[in-house]
Amino acid sequence: MKAKETLIAMVAHEVNRAYCQAIGDHSQPEWGRAPLWQKESAIKGVIFHLDGNHGPEASHANWMREKLADGWQWGPVKDPENKQHPCMVPFVELPLSQQVKDHLFRAVVQVMGHNA
Numbered sequence: 001m002k003a004k005e006t007l008i009a010m011v012a013h014e015v016n017r018a019y020c021q022a023i024g025d026h027s028q029p030e031w032g033r034a035p036l037w038q039k040e041s042a043i044k045g046v047i048f049h050l051d052g053n054h055g056p057e058a059s060h061a062n063w064m065r066e067k068l069a070d071g072w073q074w075g076p077v078k079d080p081e082n083k084q085h086p087c088m089v090p091f092v093e094l095p096l097s098q099q100v101k102d103h104l105f106r107a108v109v110q111v112m113g114h115n116a
Contacts, residue, residue: 013042056103059105068088
């Protein structure tokens with residue numbers, strides 16, 4: 001992995017973590033404590049956005065493809081041990097509070113990808 005993609009992924013993760021905290025979700029660990037699978041997922045998302053001009057819907061679809069390929073499925077709560085996640089639904093079915101995370105992720109990659 002390249003340093004640029006890792007740096008952008010770290011910033012996007014921390015922006016997401018701050019947003020989650022703002023909406024009452026304190027489950028996201030800081031980047032330094034995040035498990036490897038979570039870091040790799042963020043880096044793959046960065047690479048996806050750097051390779052093309054993809055919207056937030058495409059970002060979510062890409063995330064879901066990665067998760068499905070790794071054996072994740074829908075579950076009522078995020079459960080990494082059992083590979084379940086409540087966001088394993090089409091983008092349009094996500095609550096607005098979850099859609100915002102795809103917009104934020106994309107914005108961070110766009111800004112940092114052009115300035116890094």
